Amino acid sequence: MGKTRFLFPVLLLLLISPSTAEIKTLTITSDNRPMILLEKFGFTRTGHVSISVSAVSVVGGTSSQADPSRLGFFLLSEESLLQVLIEMQQNPSFCVLDSHYTTHLFNFRELSPPPSASFNRTFPLTLPNEYSLFFANCAPDTAVSMSLRTELYNLNPSDSSRDYLSAGQTHLPTLFSLFSLLYFLFLALWLRLCLLNRRSLHRIHLLMAALLLMKALNLLSAAEDNHFVKTTGTPHGWDVLFYIFQFLRVVLLFTVIVLVGTGWSFLKPFLQDREKKVLIIVIPLQVLANLASVVIGETGPFIKDWVTWNQVFLLVDIICCCAIIFPIVWSIRSLRETSKTDGKAARNLAKLTLFRQFYIVVIGYLYFTRIVVFALKTIAAYKYRWVSNLAEETANLAFYIIMFYMFRPVERNEYFALDDDEEEAAEIALRDEDFEL
Structure with a gap:
């Protein structure tokens, strides 16, 4: 037995x-x-x-x-x-x-x-x-x-x-180095855009720049980690830097998604209590998830509780992914209610459209990186295991580009700069939408 x-x-x-x-x-x-x-x-x-x-x-x-x-x-x-x-x-x-x-x-x-x-x-x-x-x-x-x-x-x-790298991961140093370079270029373009549009610059844009920096450094440390493991069998301390930047990157990513999804710095300079609670819950959970990641990475599958740590990491990741969706849903609901009463139908309809699109993008991103990538790792032949890493990093880069484009600092944002004709059309659209619902 x-x-x-x-x-x-x-x-x-x-x-x-x-x-x-x-x-x-x-x-x-x-x-x-x-x-x-x-x-x-x-x-x-x-x-x-x-x-x-x-x-x-x-x-x-x-x-x-x-x-x-x-x-x-x-x-x-x-x-x-x-x-x-x-x-x-x-x-x-x-x-x-x-x-x-x-x-x-x-x-x-x-x-x-x-x-x-x-x-x-x-x-x-x-x-x-x-x-x-x-x-x-x-x-x-x-x-x-x-x-x-x-x-x-x-x-x-x-x-x-x-x-010393598995046959399916021997290309990872080159892959991570390439994406690290792309993120550094992305960061340079973002900082240039921020400097050119200082009047439209918000605090969230600086936080987004910090996110790009952490992502670039995370990939750079991953490239060096895998390079030294590949050639010598040991990471020479780069694994410690990888875990540090990984932790900062994940915490910043979830924080930016929550802040952008609630309209912080764009629509209002404050967060409601329930939105603060989401951040208070998500950040400690990410600390726990990263501690589990360190245990998994440094000990290996031979320890008795290795499966348990993996299950904890998976559960915490799912909880965090679900938690960051709620603030976006709350923002969409709040915009729907205010659009009927404040006399700025067009502007609120534009905001509503923006956050709906962002909601769909976040859902698609979380689904792809948590489910599709895992499926690729499971079904791909061992020689092509690096394809799952390529798919994951491509999805990450695509998500960052879409999110940063939607909330970029520009003087005339297509979502907020509207004329009277568009205002009237938006009022009709809102009435029709309420009638359909």
Whole structure:
């Protein structure tokens, strides 16, 4: 029954675990899980797996000494995952190390004798595919402790240098660098537009400039992070900068969407209490989400609560996405009510049209980046996993361009500069709209 209950977490781990790998140094202490997912990596024909274990100890067991051949490491492709799960369901006592669907690496019988109890070896892979590296414990009622170092990499055909990025993510440094450059250019154009239209400049435009800067720096740190992981196997501290800029960028993005969606700085210099509450809720939730992101990025899937952290991150992200929609809906409702009473039908109709369009854009953006991108990551072949990153960054850039264009600082904004004829036409349009509703 223990193995059967473990099937779903294993499947979930394989679906949501990242493919980016680097040199990992892990310490496993008194762990009795039957299977532990260590890494997931896309290999080419020149792929290699290097495993070094030391200070191995096994405690417990139904006999005086556990069979060392029942504990070991193996690789498993996604194509073979279902077959292995079927074998384990049909026979609860079945050991995954005996399955012919797995690529066996070594078991504890090959360890050096105590007290060192260590192993160090590199395994070449000639069959390209995306594999997950597992440790299996088929010895009943035993707990394993060990120090573990793993290196998963491909050799570059040109110079035989090591590439520690998965086959589907080896192009990420170039991709992130290109988009970082685009955002820096975007920022320069935005600042120039702000300087040329100082009379129409609002505080929100400066906040939007800060958002562009954080996005550009976030992509730059991501490019450097992936570059150093690709060439050396470690991020050299760029992962810390990535998490910092990622946090600032996400908080600024949600804040800008809420402020723009409520008309702050455009229509009114203040926020209502309920809009302030949205920001008070969203920002702490984003802090929690980014802490979960750090845990996920720095520890990897081998920790026991890794699935839980992923579920927390997903739940918090969904809550934040839903929360920022409400202020836009409140603004649309408020504009509909005031358009009937303040005698400025055309202006309010224009504002109403603007925020409706923005609402649709936000919904489309959130849907694409949260659902479509995730689907691409799931269904795309491992060699083309970078396509999901390209789609996500393209959607991000498109959303920023649309939002910044809609709320750009110009003297005669097409939504607010209206003449008397348009005023009369808008009054008729509002009456017709109320009649239809």
